Amino acid sequence: MEGVDHLADERKKAEFNVEAMKIVWAGSQHNLEVSNRISKLVADDPAFRKDDRTMLPRKELFKNTLRKAAYAWKRINELRLSEEEASKLRFYVDETAYTDLHWGMFIPAIKGQGTDEQQRKWLPLAYKMQIIGCYAQTELGHGSNVQGLETTATFDPHTDEFVIHSPTLTSSKWWPGGLGKVSTHAVTYARLIIDGKDHGVHGFIVQLRSLEDHRPLPGITVGDIGMKFGNGAYNTMDNGVLRFDHVRIPRNQMLMKVSQVTREGKYKQSDVPRQLVYGTMVYVRQRIVADASCYLSRAVCIATRYSAVRRQFGSQNGGPETQVIDYKTQQSRLFPLLASAYAFRFVGEWLEWLYTDVMQRLQANDFSTLPEAHACTAGLKSLTTSVTADGIEECRKLCGGHGYLCTSGLPELFAVYVPACTYEGDNIVLLLQVARFLMKTVSQIGTGKQPVGTIAYMGRIEHLMQCRCNVQRGFAELSADLVEAAVAHCQLIVVSKFIEKLQQDIPGEGVKQQLEALCGIYYLSLLHKHQGDFLATSYLTPKQSALANDQLRALYSKVRPNAIALVDAFNYSDHFLSSILGRYDGNVYPKLYEAAWKDPLNESVVPDGYHEYVRPLLKQQLHTARL
Ligand SMILES: CC(C)(COP(=O)(O)OP(=O)(O)OC[C@H]1O[C@@H](n2cnc3c(N)ncnc32)[C@H](O)[C@@H]1OP(=O)(O)O)[C@@H](O)C(=O)NCCC(=O)NCCSC(=O)CCCC(=O)O
Numbered sequence: 001m002e003g004v005d006h007l008a009d010e011r012k013k014a015e016f017n018v019e020a021m022k023i024v025w026a027g028s029q030h031n032l033e034v035s036n037r038i039s040k041l042v043a044d045d046p047a048f049r050k051d052d053r054t055m056l057p058r059k060e061l062f063k064n065t066l067r068k069a070a071y072a073w074k075r076i077n078e079l080r081l082s083e084e085e086a087s088k089l090r091f092y093v094d095e096t097a098y099t100d101l102h103w104g105m106f107i108p109a110i111k112g113q114g115t116d117e118q119q120r121k122w123l124p125l126a127y128k129m130q131i132i133g134c135y136a137q138t139e140l141g142h143g144s145n146v147q148g149l150e151t152t153a154t155f156d157p158h159t160d161e162f163v164i165h166s167p168t169l170t171s172s173k174w175w176p177g178g179l180g181k182v183s184t185h186a187v188t189y190a191r192l193i194i195d196g197k198d199h200g201v202h203g204f205i206v207q208l209r210s211l212e213d214h215r216p217l218p219g220i221t222v223g224d225i226g227m228k229f230g231n232g233a234y235n236t237m238d239n240g241v242l243r244f245d246h247v248r249i250p251r252n253q254m255l256m257k258v259s260q261v262t263r264e265g266k267y268k269q270s271d272v273p274r275q276l277v278y279g280t281m282v283y284v285r286q287r288i289v290a291d292a293s294c295y296l297s298r299a300v301c302i303a304t305r306y307s308a309v310r311r312q313f314g315s316q317n318g319g320p321e322t323q324v325i326d327y328k329t330q331q332s333r334l335f336p337l338l339a340s341a342y343a344f345r346f347v348g349e350w351l352e353w354l355y356t357d358v359m360q361r362l363q364a365n366d367f368s369t370l371p372e373a374h375a376c377t378a379g380l381k382s383l384t385t386s387v388t389a390d391g392i393e394e395c396r397k398l399c400g401g402h403g404y405l406c407t408s409g410l411p412e413l414f415a416v417y418v419p420a421c422t423y424e425g426d427n428i429v430l431l432l433q434v435a436r437f438l439m440k441t442v443s444q445i446g447t448g449k450q451p452v453g454t455i456a457y458m459g460r461i462e463h464l465m466q467c468r469c470n471v472q473r474g475f476a477e478l479s480a481d482l483v484e485a486a487v488a489h490c491q492l493i494v495v496s497k498f499i500e501k502l503q504q505d506i507p508g509e510g511v512k513q514q515l516e517a518l519c520g521i522y523y524l525s526l527l528h529k530h531q532g533d534f535l536a537t538s539y540l541t542p543k544q545s546a547l548a549n550d551q552l553r554a555l556y557s558k559v560r561p562n563a564i565a566l567v568d569a570f571n572y573s574d575h576f577l578s579s580i581l582g583r584y585d586g587n588v589y590p591k592l593y594e595a596a597w598k599d600p601l602n603e604s605v606v607p608d609g610y611h612e613y614v615r616p617l618l619k620q621q622l623h624t625a626r627l
């Protein structure tokens with residue numbers, strides 16, 4: 001039934017002001033207004049259609065992405081959109097593209113690691129897209145171990161140039177997004193060699209392709225690395241391979257904010273920590289945390305709406321069957337994810353604040369909070385992406401069989417999201433960084449240094465204060481346990497930032513109460529999941545653990561009537577969700593039925609291949625016919 005809101009009764013049950021919750025989710029009235037305006041602009045424009053994406057062959061898919069990216073850029077200019085509005089537009093276009101790396105890594109790398117002069121030269125070109133750039137760090141042989149990269153940049157004092165070279169097959173750059181087919185330039189990471197001495201990995205701006213005919217410049221071999229997991233999904237991106245054969249670039253194309261090479265070939269280190277070479281990764285990890293709540297909330301929105309539409313079993317006297325959302329098992333899988341989406345939203349906001357604060361301190365030559373910023377961005381990137389990737393898959397299962405159809409939107413969402421557990425730092429490798437930071441903190445507590453910020457609580461734990469430990473001893477042997485400790489530490493940050501959010505003034509009838517219930521669900525479901533650890537360490541008694549579980553079930557009942565309104569507050573258009581199961585009006589069955597007939601396989605009644613491969617089977621003279 002077209003035009004009927006099948007979820008209207010569910011919406012009437014809401015006990016809070018949904019419009020006020022939309023503001024909380026968006027971060028401010030202003031953000032909500034921009035989101036509304038830009039998401040409508042994208043949804044109403046047929047050029048941004050994406051419902052055919054999972055059915056297109058790669059070449060067509062890729063060309064379509066190029067078309068959309070160019071059209072988006074045209075609209076951004078025509079409408080004179082601000083930077084904020086332009087990035088919202090790219091968000092709502094919702095198609096992974098080379099532009100993500102251009103705006104998200106190439107420009108930030110130049111901003112973070114380039115000198116003022118370098119920024120003045122390169123940024124205006126990049127902002128106008130007169131050059132297009134990518135971030136070429138990972139190689140075939142090394143990704144996690146950045147210090148193990150093999151590409152070399154050797155200083156030639158005679159010509160005042162660097163010679164960029166790939167000495168081995170494993171030194172081929174491998175994975176950078178936007179590199180394969182589009183980028184004209186790359187911030188390339190290579191070992192700096194001066195006079196035979198290796199000064200470690202540094203960033204260099206290298207032109208890859210001609211700005212006239214897009215052909216690779218002499219000495220450059222470049223291409224796409226091939227199809228990736230899933231239909232549509234990340235295949236809109238040209239992740240690439242790149243080799244250098246003694247490619248020469250001027251000396252002033254080494255990014256020289258952190259360290260410099262003089263005309264005479266002298267290596268000089270600025271008064272800043274060397275780790276700032278890794279600065280772009282800190283920035284991007286922070287962005288990934290902010291994005292995790294978008295992906296998780298999107299899957300949760302689909303699964304929640306569909307769970308209210310779907311009915312199975314329990315019909316009394318011919319009446320309607322039970323909505324699957326009313327099953328406690330469904331709630332115990334779905335509501336912790338709903339709560340996590342809100343929790344990640346708030347921790348993402350906080351991390352953005354922390355990052356800005358660290359950047360301001362760096363400007364003033366205060367580097368004291370850099371280790372904490374690294375640990376927080378690395379740890380929260382790992383935690384939120386793992387939970388989100390698993391959460392999207394859980395949402396698919398929560399939708400039963402129909403969740404497996406591409407038209408549910410969930411398979412592509414999973415396929416496009418799951419590499420977030422690997423890129424920008426493998427999640428386990430990043431947790432080991434957090435573990436190292438925690439162990440370092442413990443060793444310092446022993447010497448009387450009071451921890452502050454997100455580790456302040458460690459200074460209040462009696463047995464840690466007695467601890468005498470050395471960061472390296474036994475670290476490798478105990479690393480699996482240390483990773484668990486790192487996860488627990490990150491979960492504590494998420495919980496405490498949710499609680500801090502609730503201490504703020506939150507306007508709107510019933511809004512705070514709903515957030516309190518979600519916060520309770522978030523921490524009680526974690527407590528339930530890890531109750532073995534809490535019981536084993538006597539932080540909880542069996543009785544307390546049982547009470548916590550009772551409380552959790554009570555909160556599920558409290559949230560149930562508000563579930564649909566809580567996902568409406570994400571404010572996602574049907575275009576953005578791109579899911580028949582998650583439609584705002586809940587009109588699922590007629591639309592699923594209609595969509596099936598639109599599949600290219602149904603264009604003819606008798607399929608291509610019938611005459612060659614099926615008919616002969618049906619007509620075969622079986623020599624077994626005698627049997
Ligand atoms: C694992 C590490 C951190 C190891 O670094 P290392 O220097 O070899 O070893 P270490 O002794 O553990 O560290 C030395 C020291 O450096 C610190 N540190 C490490 N990373 C950072 C940072 N980002 N900011 C600030 N500080 C950092 C560590 O805490 C250590 O400090 P300490 O000596 O303990 O005081 C590093 O190699 C790394 O970050 N690996 C991950 C690689 C990665 O993330 N690649 C991303 C490529 S781009 C990408 O994937 C884009 C996809 C985006 C998309 O498509 O959307």
Ligand SMILES: Cc1cc2nc3c(=O)[nH]c(=O)nc-3n(C[C@H](O)[C@H](O)[C@H](O)COP(=O)(O)OP(=O)(O)OC[C@H]3O[C@@H](n4cnc5c(N)ncnc54)[C@H](O)[C@@H]3O)c2cc1C
Binds near residue numbers: 137145
């Ligand atoms: C879709 C996608 C886009 C990407 N985009 C870019 C890009 O734009 N630019 C770019 O430069 N790179 C990019 N990358 C590369 C990405 O950053 C790396 O793949 C990532 O950092 C992981 O490194 P790796 O592949 O070397 O994994 P590996 O380190 O080889 O991981 C393999 C296994 O080893 C384990 N492991 C590794 N080290 C340790 C350790 N010390 N202790 C314990 N276990 C360990 C890992 O946990 C994992 O299980 C992209 C990757 C993907 C998938």
